[in-house]
Amino acid sequence: MPEERTQHSEDSKGRTGPEDLRGSVAPFDRVEEGATAIATLRTKNHEGFGSRVRDRSHVCLACGQASVYRFLYRKNGCDILRCEQCGLGRAETMGFDPESYYTSDYFSGERPDGYADYIGTENILRREFAGTVGFIRKFRASGRLLDVGCAYGFFLHEAKRFFDVSGIELAEDAAEHCRRSGLNVFTGQADETLLGRLGTTDVIVLLDVIEHLPSPRDTIALLVNHLDPGGIIVITTGDFGSLYSRVAGAHWRLMTPPQHLWFFSQASMQAMATSLGLEVEHLDHPWKVVPLSLISFQLTRMSGLRPKRMAISNRLGLPVNLFDAMRVVLRKPSR
Numbered sequence: 001m002p003e004e005r006t007q008h009s010e011d012s013k014g015r016t017g018p019e020d021l022r023g024s025v026a027p028f029d030r031v032e033e034g035a036t037a038i039a040t041l042r043t044k045n046h047e048g049f050g051s052r053v054r055d056r057s058h059v060c061l062a063c064g065q066a067s068v069y070r071f072l073y074r075k076n077g078c079d080i081l082r083c084e085q086c087g088l089g090r091a092e093t094m095g096f097d098p099e100s101y102y103t104s105d106y107f108s109g110e111r112p113d114g115y116a117d118y119i120g121t122e123n124i125l126r127r128e129f130a131g132t133v134g135f136i137r138k139f140r141a142s143g144r145l146l147d148v149g150c151a152y153g154f155f156l157h158e159a160k161r162f163f164d165v166s167g168i169e170l171a172e173d174a175a176e177h178c179r180r181s182g183l184n185v186f187t188g189q190a191d192e193t194l195l196g197r198l199g200t201t202d203v204i205v206l207l208d209v210i211e212h213l214p215s216p217r218d219t220i221a222l223l224v225n226h227l228d229p230g231g232i233i234v235i236t237t238g239d240f241g242s243l244y245s246r247v248a249g250a251h252w253r254l255m256t257p258p259q260h261l262w263f264f265s266q267a268s269m270q271a272m273a274t275s276l277g278l279e280v281e282h283l284d285h286p287w288k289v290v291p292l293s294l295i296s297f298q299l300t301r302m303s304g305l306r307p308k309r310m311a312i313s314n315r316l317g318l319p320v321n322l323f324d325a326m327r328v329v330l331r332k333p334s335r
């Protein structure tokens, strides 16, 4: 059963320490070598005068180095570039406005890169989130928890059994949905004003959110200020260094600018955490139960057809792991 599968993958690992981080990364080395070779071949094939001209210099927000950003390809009208030092990917967009994009349309199949039917898949999502809460409790069993980008509050409803919860959500409809169900959720961005009203917290989660932020480093830095010493930040996002991402290139399922603006690798996540004074306590590529409707939605999109909503598959979920998405626990050292 999908639920057991999720639990199993977490329990069987039972990893908590920094040694475990190495343990979960090491087996990928050989796969990584192959991927690097393929990626190098691809780059060579496409490395003409044109792509070199499109390389850019940036101070990397992850590794903090003045670095060359290598042009990889264009997707959805955006240039995709990668930091040569740490592997962080960035999408260069023109005039993308998150506030006008993340509306109810995004969660109801009206946007090809959004969710097929977020509310309709509540049961499956909540089972998945219950597993995530169990995972988080291995690092912090209780206390105050803040969900940044909490959408319709499904995770918060699972978390409130153990934590004193609150959330921040940019989409007004979703935030209102949360408040109607009794959750303490604010509408807006995770800025100084909003965080000031919320006070400090023990656990901050960003579930598939960091890649959407206009400036993830600034946001995480702000969040660190509102995290109590010894507190944790839990992040899930794609792994740009994964085999699937490297081989699929512009066709990677998570390569969806301008919604996704940043593509972290394990090295870039580590670099950003360290430079913000956080310790990477855990990093893995978890199994996930995904609604069948979302799978068919993404497959249809990748085949070039216009995705349609599918009512029948909303209640069904499949355990999936393409090892191209990572889950990271960052700890703020105790004073």
Ligand SMILES: [Zn+2]
Pocket: 060, 061, 062, 063, 064, 065, 067, 083, 084, 085, 086, 087, 088, 268
């Ligand atoms: Zn970098």
